[in-house]
Structure formats: structure tokens, C-alpha cells
Amino acid sequence: MSEQRAKRDPEGTRRRILxxxxxxxxRFGLAGARVDAIATAAGTNERMLYYYFASKEGLYVAVLEAMYVHFAEREASLDLSGLQPAEAIRELAKSIWTHLRENPQWLSLVNNENLHEGRYLERSSGLRETISPVVDLVRVTLERGAAAGQFRQGVDPLDFYVTVVGMGYYIVSNRFTIDAFTGRNYAESAHHESIAAMHLDMLLGYLRPAS
Known part of the structure; x- marks a missing residue:
């Protein structure tokens, strides 16, 4: 693709590069990824890649941002208002866990960035804003449940959200080592559904007000 053509379609070029x-x-992490291979796969050249993203590290941050934004927007768009609070929590948790199972790329990128101790994500100026709508959705649901006497009072929505993500994340990101260590493959539907049901019972049990 020529530079002139790329500049006529900046959004398309940027999307293909991402x-x-x-x-x-x-596949290769930040250190192993090659700029020339990215440009070739995107149908452009390295000059255009640097034009849009300034550096390989800048492109890496943009990829992480896009993945986190997509993840957060998907959950924030759920309409839980017509569901009973307990059912709303179930739907939110299942949606998060489904997304994790269906997007192994996201897990690989997050694992890689954790090896870098999150220092590249720290360069993102607006990343934390993307999580706010999801946490607000959790907060509203928890408050509805508390007002109805179905949930305990004072549950921190961010802590609860991180707990939900953590439950699903561990099972998916560690599925190979869990299988090797225990002989149980949680990628199989029956095992995944079984542990997801257990996790849902644990979450709702925690939310239940003390008698």
C-alpha cells in the first residue's frame, strides 16, 4: 500500500496495523515482535507505522489500550436493569468469563505486560477511565440488591469486579498448567460449567446478607 493511499484511509490503515x-x-511479546513483519501483515510500510504510532513501544501501548477498551465496553453495554440483582450478577459474571474464554489473545497480552510490571500500560493517559462504566454497572447492581434486602451493605464494587474477573482469568490463563498438574482440563465444557457454577454460588453466597 502506498503512503498516499494509506493517508487517504488513516482509520483503515491504523486498524490494520493494530x-x-x-x-x-x-505470539512474540514486545521484545520478539518485529516492526517489519507487522507492517507487511498490515499491507503498509514501517514509515507509516511510525507515522501513526511513533515507536514499537507506542504501538504496543495502543494494542493494550484497544484490548482493554473492548473488554470494558462489552461489559458496560450489558443491560442488567430489568433483571433481579442476583440474576444480574450471574449475567455479568458469565459475560466476563465468556469473553476471557473467547479471547486468548487478551490473556497473552496481559500476561506479557505483567512480565513488564505494567510499566507500558502506565503510559496510557486514559486507560483507567475505560473501567469506570463497568464498575458503575457493578455498583448500581450491588446497590439495587442491598436496597431490596438481597445483598449485604457496603460491598466495594471495584473489589467485587476484580474478584469476578480473577475467578475467570485464572481458570483460562492457567488451563494448560492446571491440566498438567491435576489432570482436569477446564477448557472442556463440562468442567468449565461446573466450576463456573461453583464460582457463582460463592459470589452470591458472599453477597447474601447475614441472617
């Missing part, structure tokens, strides 16, 4: 970069960073 898609190609996601694949490279997922």
Missing part, C-alpha cells in the same frame, strides 16, 4: 500488531505481540 490487528497485525496484536497478532505479533500475542
Amino acid at each position: 490487528e497485525a500488531a496484536t497478532e505479533q505481540f500475542t
Whole structure:
């Protein structure tokens, strides 16, 4: 693709670079990903990659941002207002866990960034704002449940959200080592559904007000 053509379609070019970069960073991490391979896969050249993202590290941050934004927007768009609070929690948790299972690239990128101790994500100026709508959704649901006498008072929505994500994240991100260590493959539908049901019971049991 020529530079002139790329500049006529900046959004399309940027999207293709992000898609190609996601694949490279997922497979090889930041250190192993090659700028020339990303540019070739995106149908452009390295000059345009640097034009849009300034550096390989800048592109890596953009990929992480896009993945987190997509994850947060998906959950924040759920309409839970018509559901009973307990059912709303179930739907939110199942949606989060489904997203984790269906997006192994996201897990690989997060694991890689944790090896870097999160220092590249810290460069993102607006990343933390993306989680606010999801936490607000959790907060509203918890408050509805508390007002109805179905949930305990004072549950921190961010702590609860991180707990829900953590439950699903561990089972998916560690599925290979869990299988090797225990002989149980949680990627199999029956095992995944069984432990998801257990996690839901644990979450709702915690939320239940003391008698």
C-alpha cells in the first residue's frame, strides 16, 4: 500500500496495523515482535507505522489500550436493569468469563505486560477511565440488591469486579498448567460449567446478607 493511499484511509490503515500488531505481540511479546513483519501483515510500510504510532513501544501501548477498551465496553453495554440483582450478577459474571474464554489473545497480552510490571500500560493517559462504566454497572447492581434486602451493605464494587474477573482469568490463563498438574482440563465444557457454577454460588453466597 502506498503512503498516499494509506493517508487517504488513516482509520483503515491504523486498524490494520493494530490487528497485525496484536497478532505479533500475542505470539512474540514486545521484545520478539518485529516492526517489519507487522507492517507487511498490515499491507503498509514501517514509515507509516511510525507515522501513526511513533515507536514499537507506542504501538504496543495502543494494542493494550484497544484490548482493554473492548473488554470494558462489552461489559458496560450489558443491560442488567430489568433483571433481579442476583440474576444480574450471574449475567455479568458469565459475560466476563465468556469473553476471557473467547479471547486468548487478551490473556497473552496481559500476561506479557505483567512480565513488564505494567510499566507500558502506565503510559496510557486514559486507560483507567475505560473501567469506570463497568464498575458503575457493578455498583448500581450491588446497590439495587442491598436496597431490596438481597445483598449485604457496603460491598466495594471495584473489589467485587476484580474478584469476578480473577475467578475467570485464572481458570483460562492457567488451563494448560492446571491440566498438567491435576489432570482436569477446564477448557472442556463440562468442567468449565461446573466450576463456573461453583464460582457463582460463592459470589452470591458472599453477597447474601447475614441472617
